Amino acid sequence: MDIRPILITLRRHKFTCCLLVLQIAFTCAIVCNTIFLIGQRLDRMHVVSGIAEQELVYVELADIGTRTDGDARIAADLAGLQSIPGVKAAALLNQLPFNLGSDNFDVRTDPAQRIAPLNAAQYMGENLVKTLGVRLEEGRDLRPEEYIDLSAVNTLLSQKQYDKLPAVVLITRAMADRLWPGQEALGKQIYVGQGLPFTVVGVMANLIRPGMDRMGPGVQYSTVWPIRMPMLSGTAYAIRCAAQDCDQVLKTALVKLKKLDPNRIVLEKDTMEQHRSDFFQNDRAMTGILVAVCIALLVVTSLGIVGLASFWVSQRNRSIGVRRALGATRGNILRYFQTENFLLTTMGIALGMVLAYGINLFLIVHYELPRMPVTYFPVGALILWAIGQAAVLGPALRAAAVPPVVATRTV
Amino acid sequence: MFGYYLDMALRSLKRNRVLTGLMVLALALGIGASMTTLTVFASLSADPLPEKSSQLFYVQVDPYPKNEPFSRSGKLPWLMSYIDAMNLLHAGRAERQAAMALSKVKLTPENAQQRPFFSDGVMTTADFFGMFDVPFQYGSGWSAGDDEARAKVVVIAGLLNDRLFGGANSVGRILRIGDQAFRIIGVLRPWAPQPHFYSLYLGGRDYGAGDAVFLPLQSARAIGQMPINLFSYAAGDKQKLETAPSTWLGFWVQLPNTEAASAYRSFLGDYVRQQVALGRFQRSDAGLSSLMQWLRDQKVVPDNVRVQMGMAFSFLLICIVNTVGLLLAKCLRRSAEISVRRALGASRAAIFMQFMVEASLVGMAGGLLGLVFAELGLWCIRRQPAEYASLAQLDVRMFVSTFAVALVASLIAGILPAWRACAMAPAPQLKSA
Numbered sequence: 001m002d003i004r005p006i007l008i009t010l011r012r013h014k015f016t017c018c019l020l021v022l023q024i025a026f027t028c029a030i031v032c033n034t035i036f037l038i039g040q041r042l043d044r045m046h047v048v049s050g051i052a053e054q055e056l057v058y059v060e061l062a063d064i065g066t067r068t069d070g071d072a073r074i075a076a077d078l079a080g081l082q083s084i085p086g087v088k089a090a091a092l093l094n095q096l097p098f099n100l101g102s103d104n105f106d107v108r109t110d111p112a113q114r115i116a117p118l119n120a121a122q123y124m125g126e127n128l129v130k131t132l133g134v135r136l137e138e139g140r141d142l143r144p145e146e147y148i149d150l151s152a153v154n155t156l157l158s159q160k161q162y163d164k165l166p167a168v169v170l171i172t173r174a175m176a177d178r179l180w181p182g183q184e185a186l187g188k189q190i191y192v193g194q195g196l197p198f199t200v201v202g203v204m205a206n207l208i209r210p211g212m213d214r215m216g217p218g219v220q221y222s223t224v225w226p227i228r229m230p231m232l233s234g235t236a237y238a239i240r241c242a243a244q245d246c247d248q249v250l251k252t253a254l255v256k257l258k259k260l261d262p263n264r265i266v267l268e269k270d271t272m273e274q275h276r277s278d279f280f281q282n283d284r285a286m287t288g289i290l291v292a293v294c295i296a297l298l299v300v301t302s303l304g305i306v307g308l309a310s311f312w313v314s315q316r317n318r319s320i321g322v323r324r325a326l327g328a329t330r331g332n333i334l335r336y337f338q339t340e341n342f343l344l345t346t347m348g349i350a351l352g353m354v355l356a357y358g359i360n361l362f363l364i365v366h367y368e369l370p371r372m373p374v375t376y377f378p379v380g381a382l383i384l385w386a387i388g389q390a391a392v393l394g395p396a397l398r399a400a401a402v403p404p405v406v407a408t409r410t411v
Numbered sequence: 412m413f414g415y416y417l418d419m420a421l422r423s424l425k426r427n428r429v430l431t432g433l434m435v436l437a438l439a440l441g442i443g444a445s446m447t448t449l450t451v452f453a454s455l456s457a458d459p460l461p462e463k464s465s466q467l468f469y470v471q472v473d474p475y476p477k478n479e480p481f482s483r484s485g486k487l488p489w490l491m492s493y494i495d496a497m498n499l500l501h502a503g504r505a506e507r508q509a510a511m512a513l514s515k516v517k518l519t520p521e522n523a524q525q526r527p528f529f530s531d532g533v534m535t536t537a538d539f540f541g542m543f544d545v546p547f548q549y550g551s552g553w554s555a556g557d558d559e560a561r562a563k564v565v566v567i568a569g570l571l572n573d574r575l576f577g578g579a580n581s582v583g584r585i586l587r588i589g590d591q592a593f594r595i596i597g598v599l600r601p602w603a604p605q606p607h608f609y610s611l612y613l614g615g616r617d618y619g620a621g622d623a624v625f626l627p628l629q630s631a632r633a634i635g636q637m638p639i640n641l642f643s644y645a646a647g648d649k650q651k652l653e654t655a656p657s658t659w660l661g662f663w664v665q666l667p668n669t670e671a672a673s674a675y676r677s678f679l680g681d682y683v684r685q686q687v688a689l690g691r692f693q694r695s696d697a698g699l700s701s702l703m704q705w706l707r708d709q710k711v712v713p714d715n716v717r718v719q720m721g722m723a724f725s726f727l728l729i730c731i732v733n734t735v736g737l738l739l740a741k742c743l744r745r746s747a748e749i750s751v752r753r754a755l756g757a758s759r760a761a762i763f764m765q766f767m768v769e770a771s772l773v774g775m776a777g778g779l780l781g782l783v784f785a786e787l788g789l790w791c792i793r794r795q796p797a798e799y800a801s802l803a804q805l806d807v808r809m810f811v812s813t814f815a816v817a818l819v820a821s822l823i824a825g826i827l828p829a830w831r832a833c834a835m836a837p838a839p840q841l842k843s844a
Contacts, residue, residue, distance in 0.1 A: 015739060015827070015831065016736060016739055016740060016743075019732055019735055019736040019739065020736060022732055023729055023732040023733055023736065026725065026728060026729045026732065027729055030722065030725050030726070030729070034722065037718070062515075062517060062529060101614070101640075106479060114478050115478075115483065116479070193645070194645070233515065233637055233639075263527070265517065265526075265527055265528065265529060267529065281796040282715065282795075282796060282797060285795045285796060285797070286715050286719075289719060290722070293444070293722050293723070293726060296440055296444070296726065297726055297729060300437045300440060300441075300726075300729060300730055300733055301729065301733070303433050303436075303437060303733070304433075304437070304732075304733035304736055304737065306433075307430055307433055307733075307736070307737045307740060308736050308737070308740055311740035311741075311743075311744060312740075314744070315743070315744065367714055367717075367718065
């Protein structure tokens, strides 16, 4: 189809055309960026945790305080929890995946490094790997005889008896790849604090680190230490069981813990699945808002297209009649308006791409967002072309229905 | 004349109900979205203590070693170690000064039927109440002497007083905290500055309900209360917080005027240099930020809210462009009518006015409907899981600004079509008709 007559006609409506192009450009720019933001949220929400989420429940108890029988109490609790039918493993952990806050520390591969190459989460608690269901890719799990109480660690640190500390640690694949790219990580040393060396004895496939602020790059930088936890604020019992038993096991566990000491307070309890879902609730709400804005934008823009196209059709009633009288088919007229819309939308999209890129740059500078992948641009373009064609269809069909006899009327 | 324009505008709008409806709806959606997010943003970035904020300053020093800095971009640590906080507190160089940390506090009601429960506690020092103008219902705060003597006294929030004592004057009664008896010396009126400026980085919420229990810092530590947030800058026993190389306290000072502020700044500089000389610090930078500056620097308003506001206003922009297009279409369609009016003696200004009145009518209708959408939007925000959800309320200021935004938006949208209408040459139009 020859587009020259269309362009000539459009030049006679510069203002309205410019407005439509501008509107499509803004919509395109914002829709591209919104879809990108939605994608970012979805990526966050679908992060791999590396743990057996469906098979875990947890109970966080209030700090018992400084009791002399604290350790015996914990041993009794764990024994009680493990005796519940269906429970496969239980552990007292210093922090859980999908907690809002987190314990972290700097990791060096050489004590002389001025700036640590990475910062990782610090998981502690006997029997952690088995309880959380973390998969070891290489090496071995920590051995029971390697574990030492946290209070003993503190004493050794304050007495500077560093050689008596356990010297082994587990790290994740992501950490190994970052610290020693392309090399074997097993047997290598990481340095912590004032240059204390720890040997990597196992590499875990994945283990997500807790902390809302840690969800960006390096989300899998976690370490597991052979340290036994006392009951402190933030520590929680993690209990592993079959997925279908979770609710029942959680109920029984609470009864059991209450029976062992009726005076303590349960701060938090839930299944790990729910814990994960709660962790991402803000992201979910934000995704909903972004989707709603996106839809509202597209609706308003398509209403604008419908309005302008209807106006044009009614304004050109007579010329349509003339064309029809001169032999143009209904299809010709229909395609004329469709092509016109396609041209305007394309101009809008071209301008919109530049704007979209600009908005993305702004977001990169102000909100530390990554660069938008180029794949989002064609997605935005396709959506707008589709919206444009859908919106113009009604007015174009009305135009096609104009009978040739209109040409003979004066007004 | 205005009445005539109004009548003409109404007639014109009525003639094309669908188009008018589309314009009003689009404008209302844009205004509703913008006002919803603007209300949230305004309430989140508001001044938590309007009468006092200019006198309040947050103090930061940096005890971190050079090779393991707090931040690679040179930011100062958020919190302060106990040693520094006590040094500054005892120096007493500001009109008022207080150190504070948050702690989960276990309360055991006297009434044996009520089970023990946890509450949000603030461990702080005597000046806290005077410095932040905390309002008391009964009693008062404690003195610096109580701090030093580790007195077992406590100030509680009105809500907790209602829960435990049915709202009666509970001053002098006993509150069991952990397994220790504390004497209540003050009950607060409802007090929850938004945002909770004094507890940024202390591990609590930034917005929402206020804290319930206020304890003298040393007394709380004496019974083993731990801060929620703790950052260590070297290895050490985290249980012995008074000597540990850990930062866990926020430190605020009240400086009544700029002279006092600059005097304090130089005192702080001296202090930091002295600590460097002693070998405790390796960096001689210190921070003294006014309350509002501190909130801005720490970006207390969530990024989500900023992004939402940006999107809503972009949406409004698109709605305005949309309205311009539709108004323009309408005006071009009426070229014959305009030409007749011009031929009968209406001036360009009169035509311009007529179209602006029509546009502002659309704007007013859009504003009214937009208000409904804004209320709906805020209702949705209140049902969100965010901690600031309950703050999303439309106040009079926002109510008025909704109409201001609607009017401005529609007038902007109306200018181009009105100008086109009045610039039209009447003769050719009349001829063809």
